[in-house]
Amino acid sequence: MPNADTVTIARWLIHEGRRGAGLDDGLIALLIEVARACKIVSCRVAMGGLGDILGTAGAVNVQGEEQARLDVIADDIFRRGTEFGGHVGAVASEEQEEPVPVPAHYPRGDYLLLYDPLDGSSNIDVNVSVGSIFSILRRPEGTDAVTTADFLQPGHAQVAAGYAIYGPSTMLVLTVGTGVAGFTLDPVHGDFVLTHPALAVPAETREFAVNASNSRFWEPPVRRYVQECLAGAEGPRGKDFNMRWIASLVAEAHRILIRGGVFLYPRDTKQPRRPGRLRLLYEANPIAFLMEQAGGACSTGERRMLDLVPDSLHQRIPLVFGSREEVERIERYHTAADDTPHDMPLFNARGLFRTMAG
Numbered sequence: 001m002p003n004a005d006t007v008t009i010a011r012w013l014i015h016e017g018r019r020g021a022g023l024d025d026g027l028i029a030l031l032i033e034v035a036r037a038c039k040i041v042s043c044r045v046a047m048g049g050l051g052d053i054l055g056t057a058g059a060v061n062v063q064g065e066e067q068a069r070l071d072v073i074a075d076d077i078f079r080r081g082t083e084f085g086g087h088v089g090a091v092a093s094e095e096q097e098e099p100v101p102v103p104a105h106y107p108r109g110d111y112l113l114l115y116d117p118l119d120g121s122s123n124i125d126v127n128v129s130v131g132s133i134f135s136i137l138r139r140p141e142g143t144d145a146v147t148t149a150d151f152l153q154p155g156h157a158q159v160a161a162g163y164a165i166y167g168p169s170t171m172l173v174l175t176v177g178t179g180v181a182g183f184t185l186d187p188v189h190g191d192f193v194l195t196h197p198a199l200a201v202p203a204e205t206r207e208f209a210v211n212a213s214n215s216r217f218w219e220p221p222v223r224r225y226v227q228e229c230l231a232g233a234e235g236p237r238g239k240d241f242n243m244r245w246i247a248s249l250v251a252e253a254h255r256i257l258i259r260g261g262v263f264l265y266p267r268d269t270k271q272p273r274r275p276g277r278l279r280l281l282y283e284a285n286p287i288a289f290l291m292e293q294a295g296g297a298c299s300t301g302e303r304r305m306l307d308l309v310p311d312s313l314h315q316r317i318p319l320v321f322g323s324r325e326e327v328e329r330i331e332r333y334h335t336a337a338d339d340t341p342h343d344m345p346l347f348n349a350r351g352l353f354r355t356m357a358g
């Protein structure tokens with residue numbers, strides 16, 4: 001049960017339980033364990049160059065990506081911090097090829113925990129915001145050994161999700177299906193304090209986030225959307241937009257929760273066999289749950305993220321989320337429900353992006 005350092009989160013969870021969230025003691029205890037894991041990762045991140053955490057680990061994960069030292073450290077902290085409590089049956093991590101069941105002699109709990117222990121790895125060595133993302137599912141009844149198939153549940157089955165952002169301050173942002181709350185870590189007392197009780201994505205925005213270096217590989221609906229934003233006050237949107245790219249999904253999601261905006265990591269033709277960059281189960285789904293609970297939206301570009309039935313543990317997916325009106329506009333462009341004629345001067349043979357792409 002809660003120590004002094006997680007007492008505020010425990011109190012909030014009990015309160016949300018009374019408001020109708022389906023929270024039992026096991027889920028509350030698991031969320032407290034996750035909060036504590038985030039706090040430990042936060043302490044390690046804050047040590048920077050003093051803490052032997054920078055650089056690469058010298059290994060490649062299941063996604064074929066080089067692991068940063070902190071990817072491995074954070075993965076260990078999440079697993080060890082949750083596997084002995086008796087509340088999870090198994091965990092699944094970006095850094096592990098297969099689900100990791102709790103050790104045989106420990107009680108097996110009713111929940112499945114999925115996480116990206118360290119998101120935005122390329123930011124670690126340059127001291128820019130990174131984060132952790134997690135999703136919790138109920139373990140299907142009647143199964144003894146936990147299998148990969150148990151994790152392949154649609155996002156709307158999540159019972160809780162959230163992220164921690166390790167930025168100028170550390171925050172934990174959480175949903176249990178009754179809205180979205182943000183807690184700020186008080187580094188003096190060590191407690192997560194409820195500072196943002198009801199986060200809501202503003203409906204209107206003038207900001208978008210996309211890795212524009214991929215523009216020559218985008219599909220027409222995404223080109224059209226970005227082109228219209230870039231056209232600003234003189235274009236069809238009639239207003240100027242600003243563009244941001246932090247290279248950390250957590251940091252982008254946090255900015256959008258606080259001040260609105262839209263994020264796109266669409267399918268592209270750069271690696272034709274890869275359907276997107278980000279992972280469905282422990283990146284897209286928890287962000288989708290948070291966005292919807294905060295009044296925003298999340299989509300593949302074509303359909304609601306939370307309705308997808310996953311086909312594999314590390315499945316990648318195109319990801320679009322943020323202010324509802326923008327996400328719906330992007331969906332319309334994909335489904336041709338909006339066939340307003342448009343040309344794309346920035347992308348034609350002599351346009352800015354074609355020129356940049358060489």
Ligand SMILES: O=P(O)(O)OC[C@H]1O[C@](O)(COP(=O)(O)O)[C@@H](O)[C@@H]1O
Nearest residue numbers: 116118119120121211247248249250
């Ligand atoms: O290399 P790019 O295109 O900037 O990609 C950045 C994206 O990759 C990620 O860093 C992937 O997450 P990991 O660091 O967990 O692999 C996202 O956070 C971010 O949105």
Ligand SMILES: [Mg+2]
Nearest residue numbers: 116119120283
């Ligand atoms: Mg990630």
Ligand SMILES: [Mg+2]
Nearest residue numbers: 094116118119
């Ligand atoms: Mg990661």
